[in-house]
Amino acid sequence: ERREREREERREKKRKKKKMGGGGVFVTVGTTEFEDLMKELMTDGFFRVLEDLSLPSLVVQYGRGEEPTRLQDLGSRYGVTVEMYRFKPFLHDDFSKADIVVSHAGAGSCLEALSMRKPLIAVINDTLHDNHQAELAKELAAQRHCVAATPRELCDILRKNLQRKEGTREREIDRLIPFPPSDATLFASLVDEEMSST
Numbered sequence: 784e785r786r787e788r789e790r791e792e793r794r795e796k797k798r799k800k801k802k803m804g805g806g807g808v809f810v811t812v813g814t815t816e817f818e819d820l821m822k823e824l825m826t827d828g829f830f831r832v833l834e835d836l837s838l839p840s841l842v843v844q845y846g847r848g849e850e851p852t853r854l855q856d857l858g859s860r861y862g863v864t865v866e867m868y869r870f871k872p873f874l875h876d877d878f879s880k881a882d883i884v885v886s887h888a889g890a891g892s893c894l895e896a897l898s899m900r901k902p903l904i905a906v907i908n909d910t911l912h913d914n915h916q917a918e919l920a921k922e923l924a925a926q927r928h929c930v931a932a933t934p935r936e937l938c939d940i941l942r943k944n945l946q947r948k949e950g951t952r953e954r955e956i957d958r959l960i961p962f963p964p965s966d967a968t969l970f971a972s973l974v975d976e977e978m979s980s981t
Contacts, residue, residue, distance in 0.1 A: 807840030809881035816848030819934040830861040888916035897962035903929035
């Protein structure tokens with residue numbers, strides 16, 4: 784009973800945050816399909832993390848893959864507003880509204896999130912061969928610009944990096960180093976370096 788009361792209190796906080804225009808999570812896979820990531824999103828575990836961390840909304844750009852229809856049902860059950868779409872001409876608004884970006888580790892999506900100074904979790908598609916995305920995500924994570932994860936690690940990574948430290952408002956993800964502004968050449972050299980080292 785106590786647990787249910789705590790859950791209801793968290794839901795109420797989220798409702799208040801929604802009214803105040805609080806952001807949430809933006810997930811993007813770019814122009815690809817990333818079924819393992821979509822499967823992870825369509826779990827009770829993922830929505831429990833959103834609920835526990837008071838993230839009131841989830842926007843999912845799912846690319847060429849199957850439409851993740853189960854997200855709407857899970858959103859209703861956990862009090863999370865869900866919006867999803869295959870493609871849009873521009874994703875700028877979705878990036879800018881998000882508190883956190885969860886992206887495939889493609890260079891374009893990573894650069895967009897980093898240039899907007901959004902906390903980024905770059906999800907590695909570990910089923911790809913010659914996986915330059917994995918190399919890029921790991922290098923950006925090594926430089927503390929983002930957090931790298933596989934789909935299976937996503938819930939644990941979100942919880943670890945977004946939970947407030949006891950007695951503070953600090954989160955692990957707040958300790959990321961902002962990517963230098965307007966230095967696309969630095970990003971391009973990082974991508975070139977990773978591509979040429981394989």
